[in-house]
Amino acid sequence: MTSGGDAPGMNAAIRAIARACQYYNHQCIAVIQGFEGLINGHFKELDARGVRNIINRGGTILKSARCKEFRTVEGRKKAWENVQKHNIDGLIIIGGDGSLTGGMIFQSEYGLPVVGIPGTIDNDIYGTSRAIGFDTAVNTVVEAVDKIRDTASSHNRLFFIEVMGRDAGHIALNAGIAAGAEEILIPEQDDGIDSLIRTLKYGKKSGKSSSIVVVAEGDKTRDNVFNLASQIREELPEYDVRVSVLGHIQRGGRPTYYDRVLASRMGIYSVEILREGKSNVMIGVDLDKLILTPLKDAVKGKSAINKNMVRISKILSV
Ligand code: ATP
Numbered sequence: 433m434t435s436g437g438d439a440p441g442m443n444a445a446i447r448a449i450a451r452a453c454q455y456y457n458h459q460c461i462a463v464i465q466g467f468e469g470l471i472n473g474h475f476k477e478l479d480a481r482g483v484r485n486i487i488n489r490g491g492t493i494l495k496s497a498r499c500k501e502f503r504t505v506e507g508r509k510k511a512w513e514n515v516q517k518h519n520i521d522g523l524i525i526i527g528g529d530g531s532l533t534g535g536m537i538f539q540s541e542y543g544l545p546v547v548g549i550p551g552t553i554d555n556d557i558y559g560t561s562r563a564i565g566f567d568t569a570v571n572t573v574v575e576a577v578d579k580i581r582d583t584a585s586s587h588n589r590l591f592f593i594e595v596m597g598r599d600a601g602h603i604a605l606n607a608g609i610a611a612g613a614e615e616i617l618i619p620e621q622d623d624g625i626d627s628l629i630r631t632l633k634y635g636k637k638s639g640k641s642s643s644i645v646v647v648a649e650g651d652k653t654r655d656n657v658f659n660l661a662s663q664i665r666e667e668l669p670e671y672d673v674r675v676s677v678l679g680h681i682q683r684g685g686r687p688t689y690y691d692r693v694l695a696s697r698m699g700i701y702s703v704e705i706l707r708e709g710k711s712n713v714m715i716g717v718d719l720d721k722l723i724l725t726p727l728k729d730a731v732k733g734k735s736a737i738n739k740n741m742v743r744i745s746k747i748l749s750v
Pocket of ligand 1: 435436437438467497498499500501502503504527528529530531532533534535537552553554
């Protein structure tokens with residue numbers, strides 16, 4: 433099942449799970465549209481050939497959903513009835529921390545073995561240094577910022593570029609460094625507007641004719657990027673200030689090699705974990721090794737921002 437926000441690479445994980453099931457002689461049943469499909473009994477059998485030509489496609493062929501009913505005892509009871517009807521004896525959930533929480537609760541109520549695979553462009557899940565989709569999203573943002581920089585430098589403009597990350601600055605921080613942003617504003621670090629103004633003034637004085645500021649959605653400097661830009665326009669009238677909100681282009685697109693390989697490894701491992709009788713864990717990656725974290729820890733924690741990356745970004749923008 434894929435659940436929560438879609439992320440590029442989910443299809444590669446689905447493909448790997450279906451093929452690992454065939455390899456080990458298990459039946460693979462896909463749940464369509466996340467927990468909603470589990471409640472409505474919307475299932476489809478997948479075999480190795482049924483997942484051809486999807487490794488290169490963004491989104492999820494199984495569709496995804498946010499399902500309020502699964503948050504209720506009654507909703508989960510309906511889901512359990514469908515699980516029994518179809519003789520399902522293990523559930524692999526590819527999704528964010530909400531989806532893994534749902535899986536954990538379902539396992540605790542009915543004892544169905546559950547394995548989680550982190551799939552979210554936000555990369556905010558504890559227990560893995562990378563979630564499926566993050567690498568692709570960062571590359572998409574870098575490409576977009578590179579293009580905006582062409583305009584910024586041709587017209588001596590200051591661009592505020594808002595990227596996804598309501599609670600986590602991983603996309604902003606990594607894409608900002610890779611695209612050479614002058615400032616990166618993230619929810620985890622609030623240096624205040626004065627610090628931003630100082631940096632921009634210093635940049636102007638030191639000969640910068642254009643600037644890029646990458647702003648995560650959840651940045652707290654102002655309530656939103658447009659108000660932030662307005663205030664900077666007032667404080668620094670010498671700048672021609674523009675705003676660009678990248679929005680949903682960050683979710684889609686062909687997964688990078690990294691996301692495809694990570695998803696393939698995690699997909700196969702999830703089937704092997706269930707075969708070994710392990711459950712209630714999330715697969716993660718640390719220093720290129722696959723690791724397991726109990727679901728209860730994975731959903732409670734948050735993957736912290738790398739403070740050294742914040743320090744590096746300051747040095748690079750001098
Ligand atoms: P993303 O990181 O992209 O937002 P997510 O998996 O965190 O993905 P959520 O919308 O938080 O996305 O959760 C997806 C679904 O998981 C919810 O719509 C709901 O069906 C289920 N879910 C989340 N939290 C719970 C919970 N506490 N109890 C039961 N089900 C839950």
